[in-house]
Amino acid sequence: MTDSIYDSSKFKRKALQVSVAQSMISQYINAGDIETVRLQESHGRTLAQEISAPHPYPHFRRSGMDGYAIRSADTDGCNSDQPIWLEVIDEIPCGKVSDKIIISGTASRIMTGAQVPEGADAVVMFEMTEVREEKGKSIVGLKRSIEVGKNITPIGLELQAGELILSPGIKISAGEISVLATFGIHHVAVYRRPRVAIFSTGSELLSVEEPLQPGKIRNSNTWMLASQVIEAGGEPVILDAIMDDLSLAREKVEYALNQYDMVVTSGGVSVGDYDIMGDLVRGDSVEMLYNKVAMRPGSVTTAAVKEGKLLFALSGNPGACFVGCELFVRPSIRGMMGDQNPYLPEWSGTLGADYPKINSFTRYVRAKVEIRDGVIYAIPKGVDESGVMITIKDSDCLIVVPPAQEGLKSGAKVRMLMLK
Amino acid sequence: MTDSIYDSSKFKRKALQVSVAQSMISQYINAGDIETVRLQESHGRTLAQEISAPHPYPHFRRSGMDGYAIRSADTDGCNSDQPIWLEVIDEIPCGKVSDKIIISGTASRIMTGAQVPEGADAVVMFEMTEVREEKGKSIVGLKRSIEVGKNITPIGLELQAGELILSPGIKISAGEISVLATFGIHHVAVYRRPRVAIFSTGSELLSVEEPLQPGKIRNSNTWMLASQVIEAGGEPVILDAIMDDLSLAREKVEYALNQYDMVVTSGGVSVGDYDIMGDLVRGDSVEMLYNKVAMRPGSVTTAAVKEGKLLFALSGNPGACFVGCELFVRPSIRGMMGDQNPYLPEWSGTLGADYPKINSFTRYVRAKVEIRDGVIYAIPKGVDESGVMITIKDSDCLIVVPPAQEGLKSGAKVRMLMLK
Numbered sequence: 001m002t003d004s005i006y007d008s009s010k011f012k013r014k015a016l017q018v019s020v021a022q023s024m025i026s027q028y029i030n031a032g033d034i035e036t037v038r039l040q041e042s043h044g045r046t047l048a049q050e051i052s053a054p055h056p057y058p059h060f061r062r063s064g065m066d067g068y069a070i071r072s073a074d075t076d077g078c079n080s081d082q083p084i085w086l087e088v089i090d091e092i093p094c095g096k097v098s099d100k101i102i103i104s105g106t107a108s109r110i111m112t113g114a115q116v117p118e119g120a121d122a123v124v125m126f127e128m129t130e131v132r133e134e135k136g137k138s139i140v141g142l143k144r145s146i147e148v149g150k151n152i153t154p155i156g157l158e159l160q161a162g163e164l165i166l167s168p169g170i171k172i173s174a175g176e177i178s179v180l181a182t183f184g185i186h187h188v189a190v191y192r193r194p195r196v197a198i199f200s201t202g203s204e205l206l207s208v209e210e211p212l213q214p215g216k217i218r219n220s221n222t223w224m225l226a227s228q229v230i231e232a233g234g235e236p237v238i239l240d241a242i243m244d245d246l247s248l249a250r251e252k253v254e255y256a257l258n259q260y261d262m263v264v265t266s267g268g269v270s271v272g273d274y275d276i277m278g279d280l281v282r283g284d285s286v287e288m289l290y291n292k293v294a295m296r297p298g299s300v301t302t303a304a305v306k307e308g309k310l311l312f313a314l315s316g317n318p319g320a321c322f323v324g325c326e327l328f329v330r331p332s333i334r335g336m337m338g339d340q341n342p343y344l345p346e347w348s349g350t351l352g353a354d355y356p357k358i359n360s361f362t363r364y365v366r367a368k369v370e371i372r373d374g375v376i377y378a379i380p381k382g383v384d385e386s387g388v389m390i391t392i393k394d395s396d397c398l399i400v401v402p403p404a405q406e407g408l409k410s411g412a413k414v415r416m417l418m419l420k
Numbered sequence: 421m422t423d424s425i426y427d428s429s430k431f432k433r434k435a436l437q438v439s440v441a442q443s444m445i446s447q448y449i450n451a452g453d454i455e456t457v458r459l460q461e462s463h464g465r466t467l468a469q470e471i472s473a474p475h476p477y478p479h480f481r482r483s484g485m486d487g488y489a490i491r492s493a494d495t496d497g498c499n500s501d502q503p504i505w506l507e508v509i510d511e512i513p514c515g516k517v518s519d520k521i522i523i524s525g526t527a528s529r530i531m532t533g534a535q536v537p538e539g540a541d542a543v544v545m546f547e548m549t550e551v552r553e554e555k556g557k558s559i560v561g562l563k564r565s566i567e568v569g570k571n572i573t574p575i576g577l578e579l580q581a582g583e584l585i586l587s588p589g590i591k592i593s594a595g596e597i598s599v600l601a602t603f604g605i606h607h608v609a610v611y612r613r614p615r616v617a618i619f620s621t622g623s624e625l626l627s628v629e630e631p632l633q634p635g636k637i638r639n640s641n642t643w644m645l646a647s648q649v650i651e652a653g654g655e656p657v658i659l660d661a662i663m664d665d666l667s668l669a670r671e672k673v674e675y676a677l678n679q680y681d682m683v684v685t686s687g688g689v690s691v692g693d694y695d696i697m698g699d700l701v702r703g704d705s706v707e708m709l710y711n712k713v714a715m716r717p718g719s720v721t722t723a724a725v726k727e728g729k730l731l732f733a734l735s736g737n738p739g740a741c742f743v744g745c746e747l748f749v750r751p752s753i754r755g756m757m758g759d760q761n762p763y764l765p766e767w768s769g770t771l772g773a774d775y776p777k778i779n780s781f782t783r784y785v786r787a788k789v790e791i792r793d794g795v796i797y798a799i800p801k802g803v804d805e806s807g808v809m810i811t812i813k814d815s816d817c818l819i820v821v822p823p824a825q826e827g828l829k830s831g832a833k834v835r836m837l838m839l840k
Contacts, residue, residue: 039628039643040643040646040658043646043647043650043651044650055632057809057810058637059632059637060634060635066690066691066692066693091693093623093624093664093693093694094622094623094624094635094664094694095622095623095624095625095635095636095663096623096624096635097634097635109693111692111693111694112690112692113622113624113637113736114624114635115634115635158808158809158810159810165810166813172647173647173651173813173840174644174645174647174648174651174742174812174813175644175742175811175812175813175814175815176813177640177643177644177646177647178640178641178643178644178738178742178809178812178813179640179809179810179813180643181628181638181639181640181642181643181644182637182638182640182809183638184628184629184630184631184632184638185628186628186629202514202515202533203513203514203515203516204513204514204515204516204533204534205515208459208601208604208605208606209604209606210604211604212475212479212604214480214517214535215480215514215515215516215517215534215535216515217478217479217533217602218601218602218603218604219601220597220598220599220601220602221598222601223459223460223597223598223600223601224594224595224597224598224601225594226460226463226597227463227592227593227594227597228594230463230464231463231593231594238460243515244513244514270486270532271486272486272531272532273486273511273513273529273531274513274514274531316533318598322594322595322598347791347794348791348792348793348794349791349794350794371767371768371769371796372768373768373833374767374768374769374770374795374796374833375794375795375796376791376794376795376796388578389477389578389598389599389602390477390578390579390585390599391595392594392595392598393586393593393594393595393596393598393599394595395595413793413794420593
């Protein structure tokens, strides 16, 4: 009597290409709730409103120099033999609006950034002038003709009123905050950070506080995933790990899907005897989207949906868990915040060392970027078994190695997904 | 009578090269206070302790497959005509330590990640076996010889006990957190975020809440700087802007230097009539380090020190303010957190468009990186006057254009400082 160890439903999995799995997921992603935060709290958040310029910028004719506001025509034909002299009728510091109109024969002393007075059409810098006191009046001498518009930043040089400046879905950083402040947007609409529940499964897991025990390991994936979720813009909610028990898992998943925006688990998706997340997803408590992806590490990466909320059941192997999160969880979080480019940025580069391993699935190899004379190299980080945890910290990209009969030689052109 | 408009002390400034100014600053930077945070709060913080492996990793012989733990010698010479049959004496899920020693003729069913039992020296995957029930016992058949060590991850493959894993000064992200959790480090020593007081000076400044007024602009630099300080790892403390009043500035600087770890101001460092920060730094309330740097934008960038604390007085022009913060404030903050590489990462690349502007000072041109077929291009972002605020958000690097008699042509090799 021969016993097929394999329950066929466990093993006859259909492997989807990564891009197919990603696009399947994307159908369940909608930009989420919006909240309003103060400008000083907006750094790192994702913009949820369109920003158009409410006024031109600059909104007044701005002096680009410390100098004198003059009429260009007054300087026509003047030179060092025949300087012209103008009466200084005002001093204009930044923020002051002069009520003295510049007419022929007059000038106003003006500071960088101040509003150019009416009548003036040029600013001549201090260094090109000479000042005298004559009959109790201050006069300024020029020895060169100055063209119209010199040292004046015209209204709307940078932006016209109504111009679109920022679109929803962008991450707010220094440059965006500068724009928001300039236009008086002191409260900003941002996407609420999706709350992502995370837990690990596995009877071998110890908590990070527990002393080591034979045959057991500490639960590190939960913490790693939490960090990846923060980096993507989400808010991780860490739940306790559970042992390999299907009914416990079902209860936990139902609770988490009910309470939070997304659920990510690690472990229990292989084809072994205790793969409770695999069993759960094949059951009827959630709708399975896929349970095999044509990728290494992490071919067992699984996704399901329930009432519009996504459940990602990632591999328990640290390397596979990391990659699964970057390829599927990250874009889901970014997509829930309206990001139009939610996937890892893709670069092209040159392989910096031989990569002999071959595979029938696309392999995502942890690697380090090196720039040599303006050319991008990707250096694979040694061993790359899915279980290898230590190289995750040393990697800033994933090399995409397509399935092939032969390994890749140093110098080969490769695609890279950027992690940092 | 000729009036020299320029007070010589204002104008006879000695311009330092950027690297000289940076190294002058670095003498006042010491790694700061350390605090302990919980692992889940350590993301994005800067590690302040050295982490060596307290135990090897993995710390037990780990099965790399779902299969059977066997003695390799038992399989010598077996093949499909002459299979060998072993008695299955135990089942070993993850986390369980089997007390059944594998002796010749026996095997134990084992799951991926579980501890390989004593006596076994190989694991054969399920797919290569056949299982039968015979006389109430379960036996497993093999048709191929299995080499010693097959599918067993040896103790310490990734790390030996005592190996250095993480050094102080690194930013903690997913890979580092994975390591910390694995080794049971649930409380982490990190550098306290330096508290950086920020304020702007200028009588033309409106608060971000105020309606626009003729000749005035909203204070955007304070908010932009706060964002840059957060990005660098510091904690910004936003103080109200002040009008152009020297005694007010002196009071504010003294208060801020007393209360916080560093002070950054924007505005008031030009050579005009109201450049109060320039006047302040030339006075005796602080010790001036430099008040001119051979760079554009931001040649007026100024630094001073008082009782070991740094004051940076940056230009009020948004572009110059941004660059000054990245070149001087950022590395100071990073240095106070023990970062051994506190400066912006430098790349080499190819200029993607002509850059005709020439200058006697090194110019830091805001630009966007483009990767074309594995080669890095830097595309300058249009107008690059120091006052131009709008292109900051569109830039992810600064092209370093050295002083030269001619502009740069598209295709020129350039250095780039990476912003994102």
